[in-house]
Amino acid sequence: ETGVTQSPTHLIKTRGQQVTLRCSSQSGHNTVSWYQQALGQGPQFIFQYYREEENGRGNFPPRFSGLQFPNYSSELNVNALELDDSALYLCASSPPAGEVETQYFGPGTRLLVL
Amino acid sequence: RKEVEQDPGPFNVPEGATVAFNCTYSNSASQSFFWYRQDCRKEPKLLMSVYSSGNEDGRFTAQLNRASQYISLLIRDSKLSDSATYLCVVNTGRRALTFGSGTRLQVQP
Numbered sequence: 001e002t003g004v005t006q007s008p009t010h011l012i013k014t015r016g017q018q019v020t021l022r023c024s025s026q027s028g029h030n031t032v033s034w035y036q037q038a039l040g041q042g043p044q045f046i047f048q049y050y051r052e053e054e055n056g057r058g059n060f061p062p063r064f065s066g067l068q069f070p071n072y073s074s075e076l077n078v079n080a081l082e083l084d085d086s087a088l089y090l091c092a093s094s095p096p097a098g099e100v101e102t103q104y105f106g107p108g109t110r111l112l113v114l
Numbered sequence: 115r116k117e118v119e120q121d122p123g124p125f126n127v128p129e130g131a132t133v134a135f136n137c138t139y140s141n142s143a144s145q146s147f148f149w150y151r152q153d154c155r156k157e158p159k160l161l162m163s164v165y166s167s168g169n170e171d172g173r174f175t176a177q178l179n180r181a182s183q184y185i186s187l188l189i190r191d192s193k194l195s196d197s198a199t200y201l202c203v204v205n206t207g208r209r210a211l212t213f214g215s216g217t218r219l220q221v222q223p
Contacts, residue, residue: 048210050209
């Protein structure tokens with residue numbers, strides 16, 4: 001069974017730039033969620049995608065946007081980067097409905113905004 | 115008030131000790147409960163689900179008290195490899211997980 005993968009592993013950007021992060025879900029999983037984890041904090045829910053549609057969103061501004069593709073992989077886009085966007089960005093995939101409502105995380109992308 | 119509250123620690127314990135972590139959650143509609151483990155600079159990994167009847171997995175025991183909105187994790191016979199941050203997690207049914215800030219455990223030789 002292939003686990004969740006993310007790319008790139010690390011990224012450095014400057015304030016005002018745009019960034020795209022990528023995620024491939026675990027085999028058999030059709031739902032992808034994105035989380036932001038600041039240093040010393042737990043992950044914070046950004047949004048979730050199911051069948052290529054946004055299926056829930058946390059308290060993040062519209063400059064955080066996403067996509068899900070037919071193969072269930074996903075992208076997170078962040079426009080107009082701010083210094084506070086520096087964090088570990090985690091992608092998690094979930095099995096189909098009816099199974100345990102838990103999520104399996106990828107290794108994350110560490111973003112530094114200068 | 116945070117939706118999920120945990121004592122950040124750190125808890126410094128000797129090998130072989132028993133240590134307990136607690137967590138409270140504010141949303142009474144929460145449906146599923148978990149403990150995740152996160153090693154330094156790594157992703158969170160599911161440690162165990164938590165059920166109302168309590169459940170055990172080897173040295174780890176988890177308890178849920180819905181009336182008090184309280185979750186606990188007990189680790190017996192601590193190993194050096196147990197050193198990590200333990201995240202209390204709830205799911206309110208929106209399929210989004212809500213995480214506490216984590217409790218750091220350091221097991222010392």
